[in-house]
Amino acid sequence: MQNNISYWEHSSFFADYDVIIIGSGIVGLSAALTIKLKAPSLSVGILEAGFLPSGASTKNAGFACFGSVSELIDEVRSTSEDEVLQVVEMRWKGLQKLKETLGEAAIDYHQLGGYEIFRHEDSASFDECIEKISYLNTRLASIIGRPDIYAVANERIAGFNFHNVGSMILNRCEAQIDAGKMMSALLLKVQETGVRIFNDCKVLNIHKEGSGHCLRTKQGSFKAQKVLIATNAFARDLFPTLDVIPGRGQVLVTAPIKGLKIKGTFHYDKGYYYFRNINDRILLGGGRNIDFTAEETLLPGTTSRVQSALESLLYQTIIPDQRPDIEFRWSGVMGFGDQLKPIIEQIEPAVFCAVRCNGMGVAMGSLTGQQAAELILQSV
Ligand SMILES: Cc1cc2nc3c(=O)[nH]c(=O)nc-3n(C[C@H](O)[C@H](O)[C@H](O)COP(=O)(O)OP(=O)(O)OC[C@H]3O[C@@H](n4cnc5c(N)ncnc54)[C@H](O)[C@@H]3O)c2cc1C
Incomplete structure (x- = not known):
């Protein structure tokens, strides 16, 4: 018997769900929405550890992107061209789905274009990239729907007032969103379908019980016939064998x-640094590559080493003539692994997972959630 839980609470809130999703990031919410739209009679609950969704979905940079040229070259080196093309397609389709689901206005979607910058000392990397532009434009044309995605845009450098930027490559199809508005609109949409979302409800363990599973949380135990793990970087807390490394x-x-x-x-330095305008401010992030070991952590927090690197880039290159205060600093944790593709699979009878968007979940999160939901629905 659970501590001080009334009969009413037990029967109306904790009782048997058809599906429980763990984690209310973009992936968990998109999975819940797909299930309720395709099978409205199924009862769906979401258990979320934070008082808000507390993973990467509310901490990211809001780039609606699918890869800069140097990033794609780097990805091909570590995996294969086929896998990179498949993942670019997932990122692009995910973005289209996000726009269709929520509408461009609700997420502040602005296709202002994306740029990869190269400082004078990065000329070798720029030379490698320009050699690949025409090839990438041809290979990606059928996915993105236009043949001229990337182009050298050095004539625009002066207009941005950068210091020491020697070259620039434009991505005509890149856009930005407001990640807070996106998550807030997605939460509302999911709640409208009747999904119950429980916050401050971290799942401590899962075990088989009767025909379903029991999910133990500090608030009490929930029961479900099917379970979806959508906890991204935190996936190994519940399933230690999953190939998900925090970053x-x-x-x-x-x-x-x-x-x-x-x-x-x-984008700068193969995507390891990124910045954008957010209204009349600059958001700048990255620098994980200067201390991979320290940043392979689930702990929230900023470090002086990475923050100093960000500030150097900001004041020396991005806005050399200005020195505004820094008003916000934060961290969020992504899920990485050996492969670029997310893990969307059944990991045990009636237990599924949709995790590891490899730092591109704004782009692929909606599709990842949808594909996980379809897998669950096939098994119902
Ligand atoms: C700094 C930063 C910048 C980024 N910028 C971009 C970008 O510009 N473009 C882009 O495409 N992607 C970007 N990303 C990546 C993107 O944000 C993620 O890939 C995406 O949000 C992952 O979504 P998710 O739903 O899988 O996971 P998350 O959003 O991490 O959600 C997982 C949820 O599970 C919850 N949880 C964890 N453990 C438990 C438990 N035991 N019980 C209950 N709940 C639990 C967490 O609290 C969390 O809310 C960025 C990420 C970061 C950190």
């Missing part, structure tokens, strides 16, 4: 900047 990303946001010239999304 913390740190971010800062400046105070408003008068006459800010930077508009759009920008």
Whole structure:
């Protein structure tokens, strides 16, 4: 018997769900929405550890992107061209799905273009990238729907007022969103379908019980016939054998900047650094690559080493003539692994997982959630 849980609470809130999803990030919410839209009679609950969704979905940079040229070259080196193309397709389709589900206005979607910048000392990397532009444009044309995605855009450098930027590559199809508005709209949409979301409800363990599973939380135990793990970087807390390694990303946001010239999304150093305008401020994140070991952690927090690297890039290269205060600093944890594709599979009878968007879940999260939901529905 559970502690001080009334008969009413037990029968109306904790009782048997058809599906319980663990984690209310973009993946968990998208899975819940797909299940309720395709099978409205199924009861669906979401258990979330944080008082808000507390993973990467509310901590990210809001780039609606599918890869800069140097990032794609780097990804091909560590996996294969086929896998990279499949993942680019998932990112692109995921973004289209996100827009269709929530509408561009609700998520502040602006296709301002994306740029990859190269400092003078990065000319070798730029040379490698320009050699690949035409090839990538041809290979990605059928996925993205236009033949001229990437182009050298050095003539635009002066307009952004950068210092020491020698070259730039434009991605015409890249956009930005407001991640807070996106998650808030998605939560509302999911709740409208009748999904119950329980916050401050971390799942401590899962075990088989009768025909279903029992999920123990500090608030009490929930029961479900099917379970979906959508806890991303935290997946190994519940299933230690999953190939998901945490990678913390740190971010800062400046105070408003008068006459800010930077508009759009920008990548530097194979995607390890990224910045954008958010209204009249700059959001800048990254730097994980200067201390991979320290950043392979689930713990929240910022470090002076990474924050100093971000500030150097900000004040020396991005806005050399201004020094606004930094008004926000935060971190969020991504889930990485040996393969670029997310893990969307059944891991035990009646237990499924949809995790590891490899730092691109704004882009692929909706599709990842949808595909996990379809897998669950096939088994109902
Ligand atoms: C700094 C940063 C910048 C990024 N920028 C971008 C970007 O610009 N574009 C892009 O495409 N992607 C970006 N990403 C990646 C993207 O945010 C993630 O890939 C995506 O949000 C993952 O979504 P998710 O639903 O899988 O996981 P999450 O959003 O991490 O959700 C997992 C949820 O599970 C909950 N949880 C964990 N354990 C338990 C438990 N035991 N019980 C209950 N709940 C639990 C957590 O509290 C969390 O809310 C960025 C990520 C970070 C950190």
